[in-house]
Amino acid sequence: MSSDIKGKIFKQVSPDLEQVEKALEENLDPNLGLVRTIASHLLFSGGKRLRPLLMIHSARICGYNTGLEILFSIIFEYLHAATLLHDDVVDKADMRRGKQAAHTRWAAPQVVLTGDFLLARALAIAAKIEEPRVISVIADITQAMSQGEIDQLEKKGQRDLSEAQYLGIIERKTAVLIQGACRSGGIISKTSRQKEDALAAYGYHLGMAFQMADDLLDYMGTALELGKNPGADMREGKLTLPLIHSLAHAGVKDRQWMYDMLEDSSFDQNRFEDLKAKLIALGGISYTQAMAKDHADKAKASLQIFEDSDSKALLHLIADYSIQRKV
């Protein structure tokens, strides 16, 4: 079923995707070769372009269709790439502390500065919209994400992270940006505040569902599907919902066994399979699946205010896809 949904989505968005790719390429426009190299490495390595597509169809569901929605939508891919580059420095720091094995290609300063450049490109396009509220949205996103990331760094390895703290982290890490992309689609359409808020609610719940599905995949996905070994979050000391819920519902012995694994990031595949079995037995997996589905359902319900349209159907499909995807 999952690949069915993916096929349907792709069929509907492929003309948009082609234009988005072109706009991403044409507007990058750096003076320096190295900036182009670092930015391109991230931007053109097979991203799903989820955020631009969401903005485009959030605008079109409101009847906006000037063609400019393509240009404006890449703001959110540049922003996304900028935050990934700045997170990369965070991950590099971890690697220096021996916790992370990610391959690093460039020195931290160049990566930070290329992130700044992408943020500047996003702003330059946002200025063309001549809607100060889009700038406020970008400011809110950047403020939430930067503080969220610092908060997550501070909480790394904290084994009593609560579900509420986890929700606060993923909201700022993922949901706020997707919410902002959807709200901005409403803003450029000059739709009613009610419809704009509905789009923001859709984006918020979609972002939460998406991140929970991501956190599930880190346990339940295969190395082949993920392109990296599962269990990366746990190795980095990041507690996510499957583990948080399981810890909260475990007996003393099971809890200690999981704490021991958190302490020792060198666990092997057999031990990781044992952990998965425990997360299933303790309900952490099914609980996270149910929570993700609940957010996906709420995302779809947020769109009830809109008449049926191709864009509405697409946004529904994306919500379904968010919790069924394998990558």
Next chain:
Amino acid sequence: MSSDIKGKIFKQVSPDLEQVEKALEENLDPNLGLVRTIASHLLFSGGKRLRPLLMIHSARICGYNTGLEILFSIIFEYLHAATLLHDDVVDKADMRRGKQAAHTRWAAPQVVLTGDFLLARALAIAAKIEEPRVISVIADITQAMSQGEIDQLEKKGQRDLSEAQYLGIIERKTAVLIQGACRSGGIISKTSRQKEDALAAYGYHLGMAFQMADDLLDYMGTALELGKNPGADMREGKLTLPLIHSLAHAGVKDRQWMYDMLEDSSFDQNRFEDLKAKLIALGGISYTQAMAKDHADKAKASLQIFEDSDSKALLHLIADYSIQRKV
């Protein structure tokens, strides 16, 4: 004379300064203690608030005086602080390569993310202006500065850096931000394009003069005046105008002597005094002084289009101060 100018400037701007400090404090508004600590460490450690003052008086020279110029002006102090924080990571990287001895207090990720937070606060205030052109100015500044910094990193240690390359570096490193602050003062005043361009020209030339004076001080200032040992640029492999001009006018033997010093960053105070004598003899110091004075004069000349006013007199004084300051 220098301390005379400083006293006159301070007398005129002290009421503004008080309000700027208050606005910087009130608008910072982080949720996280660590963000406040890192941001405050930089923001409230005795900065001159040059950029806010320039925006305020660029607005007032155009007759703008709603009081909002204070709030809007802190955009440029937050931006300045954000770039300093991201530069700090650049310097940290250098230290890790054994070239830089600066004390570092926090881990790179937290510093990068606090920089992002300050940029977000600047944007949030800029959105309130409801002038898309201010956003374009901020985008242009960020784009120029990030690329300029990468360019400078790439050129570090390049001993045949030309005067033209040096001018390109300091334009992006310093002049673009000061130019943007002055232009934005014109934009919020809704003055004529001609006057706005005059303010931008003032800011550009002031920024160039300011950076040249800074680069001179790194040779001619005392440790007491600078709060750090002179010669830091040379130790980091950064060629600035006094040295570039001297190299271009040196004989084979003197040039080789200077190259040797560039290679060996462990030179002592005696050797550094010898270098200063050589830069004076070869004309590098007087040439840089003349170039800085030329930019300061051009800055003042750019303001001819404006009627006399307190703000005009202040902007003149700041141009004089830029090349006579000791810190």
